Amino acid sequence: MEKKIRIKDIAKMAGVSAGTVDRVLHNRGNVSDEARKAVEKVIEQVDYKPNMHVSSLSLKRKYKIVVTTPQFSRGAYWESMHNGIRNALEEYENIKVDYYVLTYNQYDIYSCREIFEKISQFDMDALIIGPTFKEETIDLCNKMDEREIPYIFVDSTIDETSPLAFFSADHYTVGRLIAHLITSIIPKGANIGLLQAVRTGDSSANTTILRKRGFTDYLTEEKKNNRILMIPFSVARPEDNERHLSSFFKNHDDVPGIVVMNSRGSIVSDYLENNSIKDVKMICMDVTTPNTAALKKGKIDFLIGQGPEYQGFYAMKTLLEYLIFKNPVKVEHYMQLDILTSETIDYYNELKLNQLRS
Amino acid sequence: MEKKIRIKDIAKMAGVSAGTVDRVLHNRGNVSDEARKAVEKVIEQVDYKPNMHVSSLSLKRKYKIVVTTPQFSRGAYWESMHNGIRNALEEYENIKVDYYVLTYNQYDIYSCREIFEKISQFDMDALIIGPTFKEETIDLCNKMDEREIPYIFVDSTIDETSPLAFFSADHYTVGRLIAHLITSIIPKGANIGLLQAVRTGDSSANTTILRKRGFTDYLTEEKKNNRILMIPFSVARPEDNERHLSSFFKNHDDVPGIVVMNSRGSIVSDYLENNSIKDVKMICMDVTTPNTAALKKGKIDFLIGQGPEYQGFYAMKTLLEYLIFKNPVKVEHYMQLDILTSETIDYYNELKLNQLRS
DNA sequence: TGTACTTTTGTGTACGTGCACAAAAATAGA
DNA sequence: TCTATTTTTGTGCACGTACACAAAAGTACA
Numbered sequence: 056m057e058k059k060i061r062i063k064d065i066a067k068m069a070g071v072s073a074g075t076v077d078r079v080l081h082n083r084g085n086v087s088d089e090a091r092k093a094v095e096k097v098i099e100q101v102d103y104k105p106n107m108h109v110s111s112l113s114l115k116r117k118y119k120i121v122v123t124t125p126q127f128s129r130g131a132y133w134e135s136m137h138n139g140i141r142n143a144l145e146e147y148e149n150i151k152v153d154y155y156v157l158t159y160n161q162y163d164i165y166s167c168r169e170i171f172e173k174i175s176q177f178d179m180d181a182l183i184i185g186p187t188f189k190e191e192t193i194d195l196c197n198k199m200d201e202r203e204i205p206y207i208f209v210d211s212t213i214d215e216t217s218p219l220a221f222f223s224a225d226h227y228t229v230g231r232l233i234a235h236l237i238t239s240i241i242p243k244g245a246n247i248g249l250l251q252a253v254r255t256g257d258s259s260a261n262t263t264i265l266r267k268r269g270f271t272d273y274l275t276e277e278k279k280n281n282r283i284l285m286i287p288f289s290v291a292r293p294e295d296n297e298r299h300l301s302s303f304f305k306n307h308d309d310v311p312g313i314v315v316m317n318s319r320g321s322i323v324s325d326y327l328e329n330n331s332i333k334d335v336k337m338i339c340m341d342v343t344t345p346n347t348a349a350l351k352k353g354k355i356d357f358l359i360g361q362g363p364e365y366q367g368f369y370a371m372k373t374l375l376e377y378l379i380f381k382n383p384v385k386v387e388h389y390m391q392l393d394i395l396t397s398e399t400i401d402y403y404n405e406l407k408l409n410q411l412r413s
Numbered sequence: 414m415e416k417k418i419r420i421k422d423i424a425k426m427a428g429v430s431a432g433t434v435d436r437v438l439h440n441r442g443n444v445s446d447e448a449r450k451a452v453e454k455v456i457e458q459v460d461y462k463p464n465m466h467v468s469s470l471s472l473k474r475k476y477k478i479v480v481t482t483p484q485f486s487r488g489a490y491w492e493s494m495h496n497g498i499r500n501a502l503e504e505y506e507n508i509k510v511d512y513y514v515l516t517y518n519q520y521d522i523y524s525c526r527e528i529f530e531k532i533s534q535f536d537m538d539a540l541i542i543g544p545t546f547k548e549e550t551i552d553l554c555n556k557m558d559e560r561e562i563p564y565i566f567v568d569s570t571i572d573e574t575s576p577l578a579f580f581s582a583d584h585y586t587v588g589r590l591i592a593h594l595i596t597s598i599i600p601k602g603a604n605i606g607l608l609q610a611v612r613t614g615d616s617s618a619n620t621t622i623l624r625k626r627g628f629t630d631y632l633t634e635e636k637k638n639n640r641i642l643m644i645p646f647s648v649a650r651p652e653d654n655e656r657h658l659s660s661f662f663k664n665h666d667d668v669p670g671i672v673v674m675n676s677r678g679s680i681v682s683d684y685l686e687n688n689s690i691k692d693v694k695m696i697c698m699d700v701t702t703p704n705t706a707a708l709k710k711g712k713i714d715f716l717i718g719q720g721p722e723y724q725g726f727y728a729m730k731t732l733l734e735y736l737i738f739k740n741p742v743k744v745e746h747y748m749q750l751d752i753l754t755s756e757t758i759d760y761y762n763e764l765k766l767n768q769l770r771s
Numbered sequence: 772t773g774t775a776c777t778t779t780t781g782t783g784t785a786c787g788t789g790c791a792c793a794a795a796a797a798t799a800g801a
Numbered sequence: 802t803c804t805a806t807t808t809t810t811g812t813g814c815a816c817g818t819a820c821a822c823a824a825a826a827g828t829a830c831a
Contacts, residue, residue: 059506061787072811077789087797087809106506106787108466112816113789148417148464149816225760232756239598239714356597391760394752398590402583402749419817430781435819445779464817470786471819507786 124185130344139367230269482543488702497725588627
């Protein structure tokens with residue numbers, strides 16, 4: 056291991072005191088040009104990596120961070136995201152952070168507007184956004200830009216904004232992956248059912264659009280001529296789904312594969328199970344509790360995980376590092392896609408971050 | 414965030430000084446029964462989590478850690494393991510560790526014996542073992558047990574030993590997974606080629622045995638009646654493989670799927686490519702450079718990753734925490750299995766531990 | 772009861788960093 | 802040139818932990 060460079064070392068090399076180095080590092084001003092240049096020169100030469108954990112030890116500042124995502128229930132996708140966020144806060148336990156979670160109803164645009172309006176007035180140092188409604192999110196981001204408050208996206212990003220960073224799956228690739236998987240496990244050219252969420256008139260669901268585009272692009276490029284059959288489906292009114300599904304399967308008894316591009320795949324797999332419809336392959340998204348159960352029972356063949364825990368974890372970690380060190384941050388973070396089967400799911404949730412001791 | 418409990422707090426609660434609490438925490442002795450019990454009582458009540466990073470800051474001790482694994486080349490499986498180990502050392506940069514890497518030739522039992530003999534005499538605080546030869550490893554472990562030096566396995570474990578912990582894939586499940594994957598992408602009941610490494614007379618390769626058992630168990634349980642065709646293969650003498658492969662494919666032109674349970678799958682996929690043998694599905698193990706290339710080109714259909722970086726990372730992390738805090742450690746750590754396709758591989762290597770800044 | 776020794780306990784310092792405050796240097800105004 | 806003011810610089814403390822050392826208490830023996 057090479058010798059660690061400390062602030063004191065830099066100070067000695069630049070011929071100034073540690074205090075001056077600190078002022079340069081943190082842009083606190085009150086430094087003569089001469090001294091600043093001397094320090095900057097040394098910093099360029101040596102590879103100084105400040106020790107976050109030690110920094111936070113002596114850090115007096117308190118940060119206010121707001122996290123806004125869709126509402127969630129136990130074992131759901133967004134809960135994992137929040138778990139990851141909390142995990143990062145635990146890793147940097149010494150940093151004094153007040154964090155406020157404000158969730159909105161992702162099927163109710165008015166709920167989103169209300170919450171975002173509140174947020175845009177909120178006093179805070181940074182914001183983590185799990186976006187759903189595009190225009191509303193752009194509005195919020197514009198206000199954040201004006202107030203010079205940094206924000207980070209998780210789950211997906213929006214082109215028209217300028218976030219500090221985003222942590223997201225590459226949803227286009229998700230679509231291609233789903234197409235690849237389903238076509239490799241069903242007969243050549245067979246029909247594919249695609250769950251189509253009917254939303255209450257929103258211009259959003261960017262992720263779904265991207266996924267669907269990836270899905271169809273793959274089929275076209277690979278010259279697969281499977282017919283895609285839309286299965287209507289409502290998240291806002293789950294009581295309708297039984298009807299949607301039964302009318303679909305009444306008309307189509309020749310669907311050997313179904314793909315679901317949102318996290319509600321278990322609704323379909325449960326329907327198949329309850330109605331003893333066999334030999335239908337399923338590809339679904341997200342490691343939720345019901346999806347996990349369905350995967351284990353073999354009702355879902357492949358489950359694709361977006362690693363929301365990691366997205367949340369790295370989003371918060373990146374934010375904290377940025378707030379403390381003001382370092383430039385890499386903007387694009389396309390996260391790992393996890394393909395899970397009944398064999399691997401048990402080990403997927405096994406190893407939680409930071410919990411190695413027995 | 415709840416208030417953090419510090420040593421000083423425990424001291425006050427137990428009515429002793431911080432020094433005494435420290436002595437109890439680290440089992441340094443020289444503490445009266447009365448004081449020790451008082452401190453232990455408080456510790457049981459409150460949830461004291463020492464801050465590793467701060468601890469290491471004031472830690473004077475220097476640890477000697479030995480890592481022994483098979484030799485490796487660039488981009489190979491074992492290199493990733495060592496990268497993970499180094500990563501953990503970087504995370505705990507303040508801990509003074511001398512670490513010695515001693516590699517042996519995994520195809521030469523004498524090389525292993527020689528290295529292990531050296532290690533058994535080596536002065537050290539702990540040992541990380543990537544095992545290959547069973548009996549030799551057991552011997553080494555017995556000697557470590559005698560000397561009361563803790564050791565941790567990575568990659569795989571050996572039942573007859575008592576390691577502090579192990580970080581490994583569940584190799585039996587790996588076998589089942591491979592069977593599951595291959596049977597779902599080739600025609601029902603079709604022949605499956607299985608690469609069979611011919612080893613120079615060793616009683617080892619525990620991992621391969623477990624994987625193969627999982628593989629055949631799956632086929633039996635799921636009533637798959639695919640015939641398994643062995644493809645001989647030599648890692649020690651790679652010049653023979655061209656001959657092995659060509660003689661195999663001369664006799665079998667009806668093999669729509671091949672599985673490889675070690676990391677050398679790209680040898681087969683390269684052969685297929687070079688000889689224009691098409692429409693053969695392949696399932697291979699381990700994210701090595703050549704396997705990655707083959708996966709991207711579509712020559713391998715699924716690649717299974719064991720996450721050696723994570724195994725190495727957590728092994729070293731666990732070891733350091735144990736050495737410093739003497740905390741009890743969870744022994745069994747079956748790690749996540751990653752299923753990779755051409756779509757997901759790019760994102761798999763993207764996010765390295767600890768490297769978020771641009 | 773006093774002395775020598777051992778065990779137990781408390782205190783102080785170091786680690787690397789942030790930050791407050793004091794000291795020193797530079798500048799301005801007379 | 803002297804004083805007042807501002808800018809720049811250095812020093813010292815705090816954070817939570819490990820560990821060395823000194824102080825205090827306890828024990829043994831004459």
